[in-house]
Amino acid sequence: MPPEQHRTPVRSERRTQEQRRTATRAALLAAAAELVVEAGVRAVTLARVGERAGYSRGIATHHFGSKQALLDALAKSSQSGFVAGVGDLPPGLDRLVFLIEGYIRELGRDGVAGRAFLLLWAEAATATELSAGFRERDAAFRADLREDVAAGIANGEIPGDTDPQSVAVAVLGQLRGIGMQRLLDPDAVDTQHLSSAVAGQWRRALSAGTSRTG
Template identity: 65%
Template structure:
C-alpha cells in the first residue's frame, strides 16, 4: 500500500525536530557562540533559509532549544502528584538522565554555563531555573501540607539547594564523564534528600 502523504503540520514538526537535534549536536561540539543558522541547516540536511523560516533568529533558536531540552529532562513526573515522592523521583531521574549522556541534556548544560557570559541566553536560563525552583518549591510545600515533609523547612531554600546540587553534578559529569558514577550517585543522593526532608512519624501516646 502507498505510504500516506504527510500533512503540512507533520512536515513542519519533523523539520523543527531535526533542526533542534542538529542544534543540540553543534552546541555540544562547538558551543553556542560558534553556532550558525547555516551550520544548523547543513547538519540537519536543510537550507539556511528553512532555519530562519522556522525560528527567525539564532537567539530564538537557542531559546527554543533550551526550553525543549529542559521540558523533557525527566520523563514521567507529570503522572505523580506534587509532594515528597515526586521530588525524590525528580532527583533520582535527573541524575539518571545525566548518566545517559544524551545529546539534548549535554546541550542544555553547555548552554547553561554559557549563559553566565552571554546576555541573550542569561534571561532564558534565569527563567528556566526559576521554573525549576518553583516546581521543587511546590513539591516541598505539598509535602509539608500532607505531613510527609518536615514542617520547619523553607521550600525556597530546599529548592535552591537541590537545583545547585543537580546542576553541579551535571557539570562534573559533562567535564569528566568517567569520574562520576551516576547509577550509584542517584541512589545515595536520593536517599540523602529523603532523610533530610521526611517528617518523623508521630509517636503514639
Template identity: 65%
Template sequence: MPPPRRTQRERREQAEAALLDAAGELIVEQGVRALTLANVGERAGYSRGIVTHYFGGKQALVERLARASQVGFVPGLADLPPGLDRLLRLIDGYLGELGRIGANNQAFLLLWTEAITQPDLAPIFRERDEAFRADLREDVEASIADGTIDPGAEPAGVAVAVVGQLRGIALQRLLDPGSVDPESLRRSVSEHWRRALGVPSSK
C-alpha cells in the same frame, strides 16, 4: 501500497526536531559562539532559509532548544501530583538520565554555563531555572501540608539546593564522564534528601 503522505504539520515537526538536534550537536562540538543558522541548516540537511523560517533567528533557536531539552528530561513525572514522591522521583530520575544524556541535554548544560557571561542567554536560563525551582517548591509545600516531611523545611531554600546539586553533578559528568557514576549516586543522593527533609529511611 505507498506510505501515506505526511501532513504539513508532521513535516514541520520533523524539520524542527532535526534542526534542534543539529543545533545541539553543534553546540556540544563547537560551542554556542560558533553556532550559525547556516551550519545548523547544513548539519540537518536543510537550507539556512528554513532555519530562519521556523525560528526567526539564533536567539529564538537557542531558546527553543533550551525549552525542548529541559521539558520531559525525567520521564514519568507529568501525571504525578505535587509532593514527596514526585520530588524524590525527580532526583532519582535526573541522576539516572545522566547516564544516557543526549547531545541536546549536554547543549543545555553548556548554554546554562554560557548564560553567566552572555546577556542574551541569561533571561532564557533564569526563566528555565525559575520554572525548575517552582516545581520543587510546590513539591516541598505539598509535602509539608500533608505531613510527610519536616514542617520546618524551607521550600525556596530546598529548591535552590536541589537544583544546585543536580546541575553540579551533571556538569561534573559532562567535564569528566569517568569520574561520576550516576547509578551509584542515585541511592545516596535520594537518602541524603530523605534525611535532610526528615523522612524515615527507605532501608
C-alpha cells in the same frame, strides 16, 4: 461531485504539511544540539544549523528567525519531559525524590540534547542573550521543587520549619552541578550510584524529625 468530497484531501494535505514542518523543526534542533556539543555555543549559526540538518542555509531562519530564538527553543525542547513519569505523581516528598533520582540517572545517558542544555546553561551566566530565558527556566524549576516541599509539609511528610525556597535552590544547584561535573569528567561521576544515593539523602534529610513531631 458533491462539495464535501473535496474537503478530505485538503485536510490530509494540511496534516502532511504540519508533519513535515514538525519533522524539519526537530531536525534543526537536533543539528543545533550537535553543534553546541561539538564546537560550543558561539560556533552555532543559523546557516550552519540548516546545512547540518541537511536543508538549505536559510531554513533555520525561516523556522526560528534568530539564533537566540533557536537556542531558546533548543533549551526548552531538551528539558521537556527530561524525567519521564514525574508529571503523573502528586506533589510531595515522593515526587521530589523521584525527580532527583530520575534527573541524575538521565544525566548518565549522555544524550546530546541534555549535554547541549548544560552547556547553554553555563554559557547563560555570561551571555546576556541567553540569561533571561534560563533565569525563567530555573525559576520554573525551583517553583516545581517548592511545590513538592510545601505539599510534603502540608501532609506531614516534611517538618513544618523547612524552608521550601532554600531546598529548591539547593536541589537545583546540586543537580546542575552534578551535570557539569559529568560533562567535564564522565569517569569521575557514577550517575547510577549517585541517583539512588542522592535521592536517599534528600529523603532522609527532609523527613528527619517527622516521626517525633507528627
